[in-house]
Amino acid sequence: MKIGVFSYYDIYNKDNGIFDKNRYPIGENLEYPFVLLKEKLQNKNITIETLDQRPLEEFDSFLFLDFPSNNIEILNKAKSLNKSLNLVIFECEIIKKNNWIKTNHEYFDKVFTWNPDLVDNEKYVKFYWPNQVPSQLKYGNEKKEKLCTMISGNKINYDKRELYSERIKAINWFEKNSMIDFDLYGTGWESGVFYNFFNPFLKNKISFKVLNKLDRDNMLPSFLKKNISVYKGKVNSKIETLQKYKFSICYENAKNISGYITEKIFDSFFALCVPVYLGENNIKKYIPENCFIDYRDFKNFNEIYRYMINMSDVEYFSYLENIKKFVLNDKLDKFNAENFVKVLIENMKYSK
Template sequence: MDAAQAFNEAVTALHEGRFLDSQKLCLEILNQDPRHFGSLIIMATLHQQVGNFQEAINLLTHAGSFQLFNDWQFVLFARALAAVGRKGEAVDQYLKALVANPDIRATTPDLYALLEEKRREPDLPHHPFPSPPWKASLVADRAFMENRIFTPMPDTYLSHWPISNWVALRAAMATCGIDLATYDINPPETSDLIFYVNVNSMRHLPEGEEISRSVLLAYEPAVVIARNRDTAVHEHFAKVFIADDSLVDNVKIFKMPMAYCEVPATRPQFDARSKTKLCTMVNSAKYWPYFNELYSQRMALIRWFEEHHPEDFEFYGAGWKAAEYPSYRGAISNREKVSIQAPYRFAVCYENNSDSPGAITEKIFDCLLGGCVPIYWGVPNITAYVPKTCFIDRRDFATNEELYNYLKGMGDDELQGYLDSISDYLVGDRCRYFTDQCFASTILRQVLGMLP
């Protein structure tokens, strides 16, 4: 029988309590395909049932490295970790399960008790607020009041804002009895937690007792809001979440996963032969004067292509004047950013600046999800997050002409190698760091101990 039939029989045997038969079938499948996700999950389940928790953990770690878990698979992982005393890691996995399915709390009382135990560990001085449910206030720009930050917006209005990660954060907090709402609904003065989205969103810097319940979510990079990385400003918060690796100490300042990627359910199949155009770029016409800014480098590349090879370049985005840029093809909606890049072999992907380690934006993920090889320039430690085989590093070329010659000379086989690496990355463990689920569970994990 083929692998699909064997796996169906293994599932049936598991449900009927014929564990040895299920194990035998899964081992046969894994001998042929060591990455067969379903068989790894069944084997982990069987090991956990007989108390081989470490082996279950090993199998689940392997399975999770190339496919995203569902809620019950996160629970399975959490229970195995808890059984060997790794309670902190167990809580992390359980929080991910709650983000995936808030209703799972009712059917996992053992793990919910563990979450409560970890939440009550001493972290910061507690404050005299009412018992749960707790209230959390989200202080953001006025455009997001009335909980609009949790509501998808039309493409024509603030559509660049990644609403889904705030929805995930709100859902995750609700599972723990925390009501998260914008500050016009849950006033900061009467809330147990206060989340400030960027420094420029606040009425004033927190002072006095308010500091111990205030959290800064420094979402925008310093090139846009310089005070987000001001250490003097950070003193006004109990905890700070920021994308810039150079500021993270994991005591007060924590790395904030930027939720930009929706992991595909299956491995994408990109075909180099379907790429009919050479190069594109998707960027708005913005400019902030900042040390090591890359806005001017984008504009220089546009002008270089228009002067030397106008037939090989087109770009899109809001705010550009068509009369001034012959290669401009118009504004597009946020939802079109991935699909518009699909016909192109390469996409110019320059961040806003080049001096913020770890501060990766959505630009590179729009390229990757569209099956378009990014020409990347920005985060100096980009390979800590995205493999070198998935993009072209602009820093490897002295001039735009040298870069162009490399792009133009690349054959389909070499391009397919990049595309295959991108496909592997998008369904792998490293990419999941940039998901709504990771964003929500990371923040929730750190603020639970702040509750009274």
């Protein structure tokens, strides 16, 4: 049996790129769930590969990673072959609205989602964001070179739930008040960020699209954006970088979206770096509250900073011990890649 896999992001669709760690620009071990899926399927004499490896007609079923709105012809061709189609929804609606349009789901026999509001355990099956969970966590106080860091891409969005602007507020706070305590890493920061007076325009759908396109095409005058002085460049290893800091600013791409908990908070856990978290409203339902700092517990970022800077070693190492217990005592099992692969293999539609 042969399964064809196709991602919304073209970088993964050639030469089995979805299984190649070098194709992933930011993050840690993001290819691992798919490598593991390939391995487990091979044990069942099932091949999974990208669609460029053979004619579409030779595949028995298809696995789409996010709705392929940029390649509808591929989807229509697969559908016309009367083969089974499966969809895994990763991106939330502020990033990829087409993922969440119910009529788009009519193409598929099975839809896998992290959003519990959709799950019916028939067509819609629940998964938790997959991570490669380490077997041990190491730390030493001597590794903590600075107080706080953030590793993220520089993005903008007009949706009211977006948290990209909150990341920039945190960056601006450190630049204004305590540059020595903060380093920023990631992609897209080289050209700077919009000045604050652009914020109303970024919240308007039409003006946002105009500004975003001009920015992507490098057509904006440089004086409209300010450089980020705390920016330190890209990272080779997210976890190795996080290990050098006591705390990390860990905001999801969006808030108020049920079940949307991505790898961001787990990367901090695996590095034994205490995250300042903002995102899923019910995060404490999934993760013990003694493992992270909840942004919502503070009136402003000044209070968060004072809490971090004044934290005793005893309290800090208590956070780390709580993180270790959560990660290593099987409490994280729902979020490991093994569980993700198990859910897919047991629920995918393999043939008509």
